[in-house]
Amino acid sequence: MGAKIAIATLCDSKFLVGLRVMLFSLVSSNPWVRDIPIEVFWTDSEPVPERIHKLCQKLGLQVNWRYPDLSSYSGINVGTKDGEKCHGSYHKYEVFTLSEYDKVIFLDSDIFVCSDISELLRIDDGISAVKEIEIPQFNTGVLSIGKKFLNHDFRDALIAASADGNHSHVDQDVINSVVGSSYNQLPVWYNVLKSYFRHLGSWISRAKIIHYIADKPWHSEFSTRGNIECVVVERLWLNANALLDNFEAQGESA
Numbered sequence: 727m728g729a730k731i732a733i734a735t736l737c738d739s740k741f742l743v744g745l746r747v748m749l750f751s752l753v754s755s756n757p758w759v760r761d762i763p764i765e766v767f768w769t770d771s772e773p774v775p776e777r778i779h780k781l782c783q784k785l786g787l788q789v790n791w792r793y794p795d796l797s798s799y800s801g802i803n804v805g806t807k808d809g810e811k812c813h814g815s816y817h818k819y820e821v822f823t824l825s826e827y828d829k830v831i832f833l834d835s836d837i838f839v840c841s842d843i844s845e846l847l848r849i850d851d852g853i854s855a856v857k858e859i860e861i862p863q864f865n866t867g868v869l870s871i872g873k874k875f876l877n878h879d880f881r882d883a884l885i886a887a888s889a890d891g892n893h894s895h896v897d898q899d900v901i902n903s904v905v906g907s908s909y910n911q912l913p914v915w916y917n918v919l920k921s922y923f924r925h926l927g928s929w930i931s932r933a934k935i936i937h938y939i940a941d942k943p944w945h946s947e948f949s950t951r952g953n954i955e956c957v958v959v960e961r962l963w964l965n966a967n968a969l970l971d972n973f974e975a976q977g978e979s980a
Contacts, residue, residue, distance in 0.1 A: 729828040729829060730826065730827045730828045730829075731762050731827060731828065731829045731830070731831070731847055732762060732763045732764065732765050732824060732827045732829075732830050732831070733752075733759060733762065733763075733764045733765070733830070733831045733832075733833060734764070734765040734766070734767070734821045734824060734830050734831070734832050734833075735748065735764070735765075735766055735767070735832065735833050735834065735835050736766075736767045736769065736817060736818050736820070736821065736834070736835065737766055737767070737768060737769070737770075737835045738768070738769045738770035738814060739770045739772050740814075741835045741836065741942075742775065742778060743944040743967070744835040744836045744938075744942060744944060745766070745778070745835040746778065746781060746967075746970055747838065747963060747966050747967050747970060748833060748834075748835050748836070748837055748838065748839070749764070749781070749782065749785060749787065750781075750785065750966065750969075750970045750973070751838045751839040751840070751966055752833070752839045753785050753786070753787060754839075755839050755840060755841050755842060755843075756839065756842055756843055756844065758844060759787065760785075760786045760787060760788070761788075762788070763788050763789075763790055764782075764787055764788060764789045764790070765790050765792060765821075765824060765830075766789055766790070766791050766792065767792045767794055767817065767820045767821065768791050768792065768793055769794065769796060769814060769817045769820075774791055777974070780974075781970075781974055784973070784974070792820070794817070794820045794823075796817060798882075798885055799816055799817060799885065801885075801889060802816055802885070802888050802889060803889065803890055803892075815896035815897045816885070816888055816896060816897050816900075818832075818866065818897045819881045819884045819885060819897065820881065821869075821871070822871065822875055822876060822877070822878075822880050822881045822884070823876070823877070823878050823881050824876050825876045825877050825878070827873075827876060828872070828873050829847065829849075829851075829870065829871065829872055829873070830869075830870075830871045830876060831843075831846050831847070831868075831869070831870055831871075832866075832868065832869040832870075832871060833867075833868055833935075834866075834867035834868070834937065836867070836937065836938045836939070836942055837867060837868065837917075837935050837936065837937050837938065838935070838936045838938065838962060838963055838966065839934070839935055840933050840934055840935065840936060841934050842934070843916065843934055843935065846870050846912075846916065849870045849872075849910060849912070850872070850910060851872030851873060851874055852872045852874060852875070852908070852909065852910055853869060853870070853871055853872065853875055853905055853908075853909045853910070854869070854870035854909060854910035854911070854912050855868065855869050855870070855909055855910075855911070855912060855917070856868060856911070856912045856913070856914055856916050856917035857911050857914075858919070859914070859919075859922060860919075860921070861895075863895065863898060863899070863902045864902060864909060864911070865898065865917050865919065865937070866897060866898045866901050866902075867917055867937045867939070868912075868916055868917040868935055868937070870910075870912070883904060884897075884900055884901065884904055887900050887903060887904055888900045915932050915933055915934045915935075916934050916935050917935050917937050918933040918934075918935065918936050918937065919937050919939050920936065920937060920938050920939055920940070920959060920960075921939065921940070923958075923959045930958060930959060936959060936962070936963075938963060943960055943963040943964055943967075944967070
């Protein structure tokens with residue numbers, strides 16, 4: 727019997743637009759994902775909109791919606807600045823509770839999948855991630871998580887380590903401090919941060935996953951800016967969102 731593998735993500739109503747495009751880009755460049763479960767942790771008090779259920783069905787995805795008990799996070803002191811946002815970031819720890827799987831590929835809902843990422847399924851056990859260029863940490867927006875770390879005890883250890891809430895990069899600081907240097911480093915193409923394109927525009931053609939950190943392209947105040955490479959990578963997401971709107975509309979007027 728083969729290894730049990732899943733893709734997982736985290737979402738609330740503020741990131742729902744991002745989730746739509748992430749799933750659309752994922753299945754468009756990786757049709758094999760239709761054959762494995764996609765575990766979505768819904769952390770919003772509002773119900774999942776019917777529109778997203780219909781989209782997942784239309785894309786042919788096996789999506790399991792999970793509604794975690796988030797009371798364990800109430801003790802994390804995030805202060806008054808962006809408190810709600812910070813708590814939402816810490817909720818990423820729930821992904822580590824997927825103990826029924828041998829491997830989980832975590833993808834943030836603000837990413838865009840550009841090409842085949844099946845190599846992530848063949849990574850050795852443990853945690854695999856891309857080391858950032860601008861700070862001495864691995865980025866937690868894309869993770870390959872092996873069986874060793876898929877348990878409630880590890881989730882609880884992360885929550886305990888987060889208690890003071892004094893983390894400039896929120897969950898990323900904590901996961902890095904707990905895992906330390908014992909992680910497998912992935913090629914940078916598996917998590918190319920949007921900010922990199924200011925200096926390394928030629929990476930656009932090589933990126934497998936683009937990560938839209940900080941300002942999100944679906945924010946109403948968002949506008950393309952910076953050098954031509956940044957404009958191209960931002961327009962990539964916006965164009966995909968327009969294609970997705972058309973895809974969803976097909977058949978609705980019939």
